[in-house]
Amino acid sequence: MPIVTIRQLEGRTVEQKRQVAKEITNTIVKVYKIDADRVTVNFFDMPNYNIAKAGKLFLDLGL
Amino acid sequence: MPIVTIRQLEGRTVEQKRQVAKEITNTIVKVYKIDADRVTVNFFDMPNYNIAKAGKLFLDLGL
Amino acid sequence: MPIVTIRQLEGRTVEQKRQVAKEITNTIVKVYKIDADRVTVNFFDMPNYNIAKAGKLFLDLGL
Amino acid sequence: MPIVTIRQLEGRTVEQKRQVAKEITNTIVKVYKIDADRVTVNFFDMPNYNIAKAGKLFLDLGL
Amino acid sequence: MPIVTIRQLEGRTVEQKRQVAKEITNTIVKVYKIDADRVTVNFFDMPNYNIAKAGKLFLDLGL
Amino acid sequence: MPIVTIRQLEGRTVEQKRQVAKEITNTIVKVYKIDADRVTVNFFDMPNYNIAKAGKLFLDLGL
Numbered sequence: 001m002p003i004v005t006i007r008q009l010e011g012r013t014v015e016q017k018r019q020v021a022k023e024i025t026n027t028i029v030k031v032y033k034i035d036a037d038r039v040t041v042n043f044f045d046m047p048n049y050n051i052a053k054a055g056k057l058f059l060d061l062g063l
Numbered sequence: 064m065p066i067v068t069i070r071q072l073e074g075r076t077v078e079q080k081r082q083v084a085k086e087i088t089n090t091i092v093k094v095y096k097i098d099a100d101r102v103t104v105n106f107f108d109m110p111n112y113n114i115a116k117a118g119k120l121f122l123d124l125g126l
Numbered sequence: 127m128p129i130v131t132i133r134q135l136e137g138r139t140v141e142q143k144r145q146v147a148k149e150i151t152n153t154i155v156k157v158y159k160i161d162a163d164r165v166t167v168n169f170f171d172m173p174n175y176n177i178a179k180a181g182k183l184f185l186d187l188g189l
Numbered sequence: 190m191p192i193v194t195i196r197q198l199e200g201r202t203v204e205q206k207r208q209v210a211k212e213i214t215n216t217i218v219k220v221y222k223i224d225a226d227r228v229t230v231n232f233f234d235m236p237n238y239n240i241a242k243a244g245k246l247f248l249d250l251g252l
Numbered sequence: 253m254p255i256v257t258i259r260q261l262e263g264r265t266v267e268q269k270r271q272v273a274k275e276i277t278n279t280i281v282k283v284y285k286i287d288a289d290r291v292t293v294n295f296f297d298m299p300n301y302n303i304a305k306a307g308k309l310f311l312d313l314g315l
Numbered sequence: 316m317p318i319v320t321i322r323q324l325e326g327r328t329v330e331q332k333r334q335v336a337k338e339i340t341n342t343i344v345k346v347y348k349i350d351a352d353r354v355t356v357n358f359f360d361m362p363n364y365n366i367a368k369a370g371k372l373f374l375d376l377g378l
Binding site for chain 1: 331
């Protein structure tokens with residue numbers, strides 16, 4: 001703990017996740033003054049037919 | 064926000080998700096009196112070897 | 127399963143949750159053609175200092 | 190309810206999940222004195238590029 | 253990782269959680285053959301007006 | 316979407332959450348090249364009797 005979970009539309013690259021995980025961890029370490037070892041980051045990549053905004057699937061919104 | 068997450072056995076069609084996302088959003092808009100734009104719906108489709116009820120995998124229950 | 131989870135700003139009444147739980151369950155029963163007994167709904171009420179949009183806490187946005 | 194969710198690095202076998210689901214359910218039934226029918230277990234199998242510890246992806250840690 | 257999350261009706265004692273956390277961790281260590289240090293357990297205690305089954309709040313079911 | 320969720324031991328101040336929410340959002344906007352409006356951050360503050368590591372409650376570990 002802390003455990004950071006990021007739900008996002010699929011399609012982000014491994015390099016993007018690598019950078020996001022590193023920077024988010026650095027932020028938490030700096031602001032909470034804790035060891036980096038305690039921070040876990042998880043990504044969930046979601047297809048566009050599994051997300052809806054305002055009642056419409058991302059698939060139908062062309063996202 | 065609100066964020067609605069639905070964990071379910073995989074196999075629902077896109078058309079079913081489309082309808083569920085629409086109707087759930089309509090319900091929340093009506094009851095909470097908020098704009099539809101604020102409502103996000105996420106689906107997680109889970110294989111039958113990743114769900115257990117009463118200690119038995121859905122896979123073993125023939126579901 | 128399905129398990130429906132709703133994260134929302136705190137302040138909804140029990141009567142609103144009662145209605146939302148009933149209508150969402152009805153939608154899922156109708157669209158997925160399953161028994162209502164299989165549907166669980168959970169609410170998480172979140173204070174305005176625990177939600178941020180566009181990098182700003184709801185607390186600071188006056189929400 | 191209770192709903193038990195296990196997020197884990199992918200690669201566990203169905204037989205391992207079968208045993209974990211059974212034993213966790215038994216523990217909850219015994220300690221909480223409730224019927225097994227009320228206990229749901231869900232697994233999320235996560236690829237090593239979607240987990241980071243101390244700011245580094247499991248992929249980069251050779252896990 | 254693994255991260256085990258247990259959502260449950262509020263009212264379990266600390267002693268019950270202590271025992272459940274210990275036994276679930278032991279199960280995972282034994283079946284997955286990993287170090288106990290890697291296992292995190294989280295509990296979410298939910299009031300009876302925030303859970304519904306079959307479209308009815310636990311509050312209204314007398315639970 | 317993306318939705319960032321941070322589960323953490325309770326006790327962080329609003330000012331710490333304000334800063335974490337801002338910096339995490341900035342990171343995501345920069346790396347994913349998306350509008351800040353699309354990013355939601357949620358915090359869950361957990362008491363020390365609801366977290367266990369290596370089978371021991373944080374409460375019992377003096378955390």
